[in-house]
Amino acid sequence: MSKPSEESGLSRRALLSGSVALVPLLATSCSSTTSSASSPRVVDSVFTVQERATLQALVDRLLPADEFSPAASECGVLDYFDRCLSEWNQGDVPLLRAAVAALQAQALERGGEFATLDVDTQDALLVAMEAGQFPAAAGQAGFNRLLRLTLEGMFSDPYYGGNRHYAGWDLIGYPGAVPAATPPMQAMGGRLPALHTSAYGAEHDGH
Amino acid sequence: MATKLPETDVVVVGLGAAGGIAVLPLCRAGLQVIGLEAGTWMVPGRDYRSDEIYNNVRGLVTTGNKVSGEIPTARRSETEVARQGARHPMMNAVGGTSIHYHAQSWRLNPWDFRVRSATLERYGAAYLPEGSTVEDWPLSYAELEPYYDQVEYELGVSGKAGNIQGRIDPAGNVFEGPRRREYPMPPLRSCDYLDHMMHAAKELGWHPYRGPAAINSQAYEGRPGCGLHGWCDRGGCHLRAKSSTDVTTIPKAQATGKLTVVDNANVRRIITDQSGRATGVIYIKDGTEWLQPARAVLIGCYTFENIRLLLLSRGPRHPDGLGNNRTQVGKHYFAHWDGQAGAGASALFPFDLNIWYGAIAQGVMLDDWADDNFDHSGLGFIGGASLHTYTEKHPIAAAAMSSYGHTQRRWGAQWKRFIRDNAGRWTSAYLQGNTYPYRNTWADLDPNVSDPFGDPVLRITAGPKDAEPKAAAHAGQKMLQWFRAAGAIEVAGGQGGTGATVSTHTHGGTRMGLDPATSVVDAFGFIHDCPNVALIGGSVMGSAGARNPTQTLQALAWRTAEHLVQNLAMRGA
Structure with missing residues (x-):
């Protein structure tokens, strides 16, 4: 599998030159024409402090830190949660709160709050949650939704609060x-060099 | 009580892929045309974004205001209660779904126009799909060819001909019907991945070609070439390079001075008189009800609303809905057997594909396993599917990949490492199958679910099919073979699928035909017993080809409009 050092020799400058230069880089968007761009970039969390601590531990098990990236929460995934759950996916909030409560209840049976457990115990609880083995129906459905939102937060445009620093x-x-x-x-032969460009321009890339 | 407006020559209901085409020949002939569109104008700089959350997760380009209130219900058999889905597959806007479609712009194969008789000739009656109501179309490929040509040049379609007046060119699709001339533009730019797949297919002895796209590959009629930025799927074009009707035929029609576009107009009924002819339409705009009288009406909504509008438009001579005196409205409905029906495949390669950018229509296609392009003797089905692989990979979708059994879980450290290495190394293909109407599949009005006005929404009943799953599974295995030949280390899918109920490729329900007992409209699209109303759109198509339907329904719409021009001219002012 390729390593970062195997990137093709193309520079960011080379990619952005030539025909692309004829098109304004941010032609697809600008702040004056995207009404939602004016919505607050920092929103109040829809979760309590304790719920947020549980969620942080959870998303950091889904996408843990390694040599290639920080953990999900450090990449802004919880900020993505707060932003999308307050402005778009409000309907998900009851399910996710119930899922967090179900996870916390199971964690307490294992000796403590989820965020305080060792990672093997956390993973075992998440495996059971994913498999539908929690008494609360919200467990499995909530897990699936949280996994999906974690992916969205990690890999969406940083405009939405996640994917911090790309x-x-x-x-x-x-x-x-x-x-x-x-x-x-579109050339094959290794990874392309990073451009670190948001669709919403540097002033809206969330950091 | 509706406020009556002055009479016009023609009202076109819906200015999407079909209506947006039909207005042009009408206006060029000097007719006064009013286009009633439920949506409004989209503005590229404001409404189209390079954003997967906006386009694909939230569907904010594609979710129209009117259709959101009339999502059809669906069920698999008559004994079930039909349930409403979360989203309507189409959108309301001037330009309609031609704004966000993939813009793969095909002609059907000549075989598609005569599936029934061609099957009887080559394989015998036993090969007709069991339970199917498929008929030959009331026109041939050759009769539609001039209109295909017209549409390709009016819109701007990029591609490579494989058959110009019988001269076969293997650089194009060798299985296509004869066309009078080359495409107006060459195919969209290729890339390494597509070249690689093209080469692999040729090594197998197959006949790959670059699929046609209603997207400019170079500047055409004042619009620029495609930027291949990778946000074509469910997004509009920020460059106006996609040949959607709102940037092509509708502005051309406006330039004649004969077209009045009325946006945000919700058409609720077609009004007919004691003779059974239409006198106009009722619509609501800004909370006010208007009666727009017209000499003729073209109904150019999506398949669902074409059917529903007829069923809701009862009149003295049409007590069960307009054109429904023989109970054919809603019959012969079907959703295309395609990727939405589960007919797809994916593959993992041991190298970076770099297909993040591009467009779905920037692809490689082959028809060796579609239509009647191979001998079906002994296979027990007719038809098949085209195989299409392409570019445009969005990051969330890329990361949500299958791990092909390489990881124990779909999360965690091992999985993260896997997607780190492989999210840019997998791709997918979709298969679009020849699809036919069946007696167990139809559309009617839902007895339980209504739109915001209290009118019932459409209800889809879609039973199992005979030929399609077999044909799709056969083609699916060929797709996996193609991927393996290209060096894929893992493949998945290719099983044939289970069929869609609601999709972006629905056909039929107001089928065209010569016999009023088995069709709703005649060979030109006009209702058998209401000759000043025509249907345009996929709802008139009695079978689906192994490819996207849009350009065919556009060619038919042009032909319908031209026929109307001739008829109104004969009748005089």
Whole structure:
């Protein structure tokens, strides 16, 4: 499998030159034409402090820190949760709160709050939650939804609060949003160099 | 009480892929046309974004205001209660779903126009799909060819011809019917992945080609070439390079001075008189009800609303709905056997594909296992599917990949390492199958679920099919073979699928035909017993080809409009 050092020799400058230069880089969006861009970038959490601590521990087991990226929470996944759950996916909140409560109840039976347990015990609880082995129906459904939202938070445009410093896109090798792609940006032979470009421009990339 | 407006020559209901085409020949002929559109104009800089959350997760380009209130219900058999889905597959806007479609712009194979008789000739009656009501179309490929050509040049379609007046060119699709001339533009730019797949297919002895796209590969009629930025699927084009009707035929029609576009207009009924002819339509705009009288009406909504609008439009001579005196409205409905029906495949390669950018229509296609392009003797089914692999991979979808059994879980350290290495190394293909109507599949009005006005929504009943799952599984195995030949280390899918109920490729329900006992509209699209109303759109198509239907329904719409021009000219002012 390729390592970061195997990136092709193309520079970011080379990719953005040529025909792309004819198109304004941010032609796809600008703050004056995206009404939601004016919505608050920092929103109050829809979760309590304790729920948020549980969620942080949970998402950090789904996408743990390794040599390629920080853990999910450090990449802003919880900020993505708060933002999308307050402005779009409000309907998910009851399910997710119930799921967190179910996880916490199971954790307490194992000797403490979920966030305080060792990672093997945390993983065992999540495996049971995913498999539908919690008494509460919200366990499995909530797990599936949380896993999906974690993916969204990690790999969506940083405009939404996650994918902080493009950590998610760097992880999988997605260079960034561009208004037009040059032939080298579709060439095989190693990973493309990172561009670190949000569809919403640098002022809206969340950091 | 509706406020009556001055009469116009023609009202077109819906300015999407079909209505947006039909207005052009009508206006060019000098007719006064009013286009009633439930949505409004989309603005590229405001409404289209390079954003997977916006386009694909939340569906904010594609979720129209009117259709969201009339999502059809669906069930698998008559004994079930039909349930409403979360989203309508289509959108309301000037340009309609041609704004966010993949813009793969095909002609059907000549075989598609005569499935029944061709099957009887080659294989015998036993090969007709059991339970199917498929008929030959009331027109041939050759009769539609001039209209295909017209649409390709009016819209701007990129591609490579495989058959110009009988001269076969293996750089194009060798199985296609003869066309009079080359495409207006060459295919969209290729890339390494597509070249690689093209080469692998040729090594297998197959006939790959670059699929046609209603997307500019170079500047055309004042619009630029495609930027291949990778946000075509469920997004509009920020460059206006996609040849959606709102940037092509509708502005051309407006330029004649004959087209009035009325946006945010919710059409609720077609009004007919004691003679059974239509006198106009009722619509609501800004909370006010209007009666728009017209000499003729073209209904160009999506399949669902074409059917529903007829069923809701009862009149003195049409007590069970317009055109439904022979109970054919809603019959012969079907959803295309395609990726939405589960007919897809995926593959993992041991190298980076770099298909993040591009467009779904930037692909490689082959028809060797579609239509009647191979001998079906002994196989027990007719038809097949086209195989299509392509570019445009969005990051969330890429990370949500299958681990092909390589990881124990779909989360955690091992899984994270796996997607780190492989999210850019997998791809997918979709298969689009020849699909036919069946007696066990139809659309009617739902007895339980209504739209915000209290009118019932459409109800889809879709039973199991005979030929389609076999044909799709056969083609699916060929797709896996193609992936393996190209060096894939893992493949998945290719099983044939279970069939869709609601999809972006629904057909039929107001089928065209020569016999009023088995069809709703005649060979030109006009209702058998209401000759000043025509249906345009996929609802008139009696079978689906192994490819996207849009350009065919657009060619049919042009032909319908041209026929109307001739008829109105004969009748005089």
